[in-house]
Amino acid sequence: MAQLDVKQKLAILADAAKYDASCASSGTSKRDSRDGKGLGSTEGMGICHAYAPDGRCISLLKILLTNSCIFDCHYCINRKSSNVRRARFTAQEVVNLTLSFYRRNYIEGLFLSSGIISSPNYTMEQIVEVARSLREDHHFRGYIHLKTIPDADPELVHQAGLYADRVSINVELPTSSGLKRLAPEKDEARIEGAMREVKASIADLTDAKAKYKSAPRFAPAGQSTQMIVGADAATDGDIVGKASQLYDRFNLRRVYYSAFSPIPDASAVLPLQRPPLMREHRLYQSDWLMRFYEFKPHEVVAAADDKTGMLPLDIDPKLAWALKFRDYFPVDVNTAPREALLRVPGLGTKAVKNILASRRWRRLRLDDVARLTVSIAKLRPFIVAEDWRPVTLTDRAELKPLVAPKKKQLELFAA
Numbered sequence: 576m577a578q579l580d581v582k583q584k585l586a587i588l589a590d591a592a593k594y595d596a597s598c599a600s601s602g603t604s605k606r607d608s609r610d611g612k613g614l615g616s617t618e619g620m621g622i623c624h625a626y627a628p629d630g631r632c633i634s635l636l637k638i639l640l641t642n643s644c645i646f647d648c649h650y651c652i653n654r655k656s657s658n659v660r661r662a663r664f665t666a667q668e669v670v671n672l673t674l675s676f677y678r679r680n681y682i683e684g685l686f687l688s689s690g691i692i693s694s695p696n697y698t699m700e701q702i703v704e705v706a707r708s709l710r711e712d713h714h715f716r717g718y719i720h721l722k723t724i725p726d727a728d729p730e731l732v733h734q735a736g737l738y739a740d741r742v743s744i745n746v747e748l749p750t751s752s753g754l755k756r757l758a759p760e761k762d763e764a765r766i767e768g769a770m771r772e773v774k775a776s777i778a779d780l781t782d783a784k785a786k787y788k789s790a791p792r793f794a795p796a797g798q799s800t801q802m803i804v805g806a807d808a809a810t811d812g813d814i815v816g817k818a819s820q821l822y823d824r825f826n827l828r829r830v831y832y833s834a835f836s837p838i839p840d841a842s843a844v845l846p847l848q849r850p851p852l853m854r855e856h857r858l859y860q861s862d863w864l865m866r867f868y869e870f871k872p873h874e875v876v877a878a879a880d881d882k883t884g885m886l887p888l889d890i891d892p893k894l895a896w897a898l899k900f901r902d903y904f905p906v907d908v909n910t911a912p913r914e915a916l917l918r919v920p921g922l923g924t925k926a927v928k929n930i931l932a933s934r935r936w937r938r939l940r941l942d943d944v945a946r947l948t949v950s951i952a953k954l955r956p957f958i959v960a961e962d963w964r965p966v967t968l969t970d971r972a973e974l975k976p977l978v979a980p981k982k983k984q985l986e987l988f989a990a
Contacts, residue, residue, distance in 0.1 A: 579662055587662040591642040595688055596831040636676050637686040640664050644690030648758040649842040650806045653690045666704040684718025699727035706738035725769035741796035744769050749817040753807030770825045773798045797828035805850030806835035810884030812876040815861050819872035832858045857886045868917045890979050894920040907959040908939050921953035953978050
């Protein structure tokens with residue numbers, strides 16, 4: 576490693592960090608340096624890109640401190656037995672890179688993770704030192720997301736939260752059996768224990784901040800986690816259930832899903848092919864249903880195939896649920912409550928808000944609803960309007976072909 580320069584290390588360790596999806600940067604407190612003090616901000620447009628809920632693009636320097644690791648998790652490209660080129664940054668090198676990239680207007684924050692070197696405590700000390708130096712030595716006010724290590728001393732994880740906007744601890748796999756089989760050196764109880772301590776610290780210091788302005792902040796953007804999809808035999812139903820438990824028990828800001836990708840010199844216990852990327856997309860959509868559309872976990876699971884436990888890949892989970900539970904429909908857009916409108920396929924939260932506001936002044940016709948949505952075709956079998964009633968349309972056995980998205984034929988000379 577000693578012969579590698581910083582540019583070579585960056586090429587290796589930025590590439591090694593691409594498998595971690597949990598780098599969104601929304602939800603933190605607003606800070607800037609317009610007063611002439613400090614450096615950086617958490618606002619505005621900024622080499623990884625994450626997107627905030629309002630659509631802003633947040634540019635982050637996303638790297639590993641090192642891709643060396645004492646663990647041998649079967650699914651990890653950086654596992655101990657993996658035949659990959661290794662590199663390691665010093666804490667000061669990461670600090671210098673972050674400041675240099677920021678001054679060039681490449682980034683507005685840092686996402687830092689790491690393999691385990693020497694011990695969890697030593698590695699966590701190095702990660703914390705990066706954040707400490709940026710905040711205290713250079714008064715960096717940009718966004719910092721630290722991937723913490725559940726096996727590290729709780730005090731080190733606590734220090735990380737004092738410097739970072741967000742901390743995350745990966746649960747890795749959705750089932751205990753999968754974790755024992757593919758990552759035997761990791762322990763579910765330790766992972767959840769660390770997440771529980773972070774939750775408590777966030778709650779304690781949030782309360783303290785409300786009472787005392789001088790109280791330190793702790794991970795104002797909350798904590799998140801990531802699950803690998805397709806490396807074990809877990810079904811979509813298992814994954815949705817696990818995500819719901821994590822949200823409820825640890826007040827997570829986000830659960831991220833990362834489709835397993837075959838790696839060089841892969842372990843014989845791993846699948847030979849990666850799962851369809853659409854499966855990852857459907858899980859994000861199911862996550863959205865629970866977080867913003869008031870679906871209960873068991874309702875999302877009910878949209879999956881009864882035999883396989885898998886969500887359909889050709890249609891989204893909301894439409895799958897509607898086709899499976901047709902007796903819930905049609906819904907009258909002029910009288911139905913918000914929670915009923917949210918279940919209509921094709922109606923997003925913004926469209927529902929507009930419908931509720933518009934119907935205060937007039938009875939809505941089908942054309943009115945069409946102007947508030949992207950496509951009326953998907954909605955028609957599931958709604959009643961002033962001049963529209965689907966009659967027997969909802970009961971048709973061949974309804975799915977009418978509302979499912981049409982497959983697009985690839986152009987012969989498409990780029």
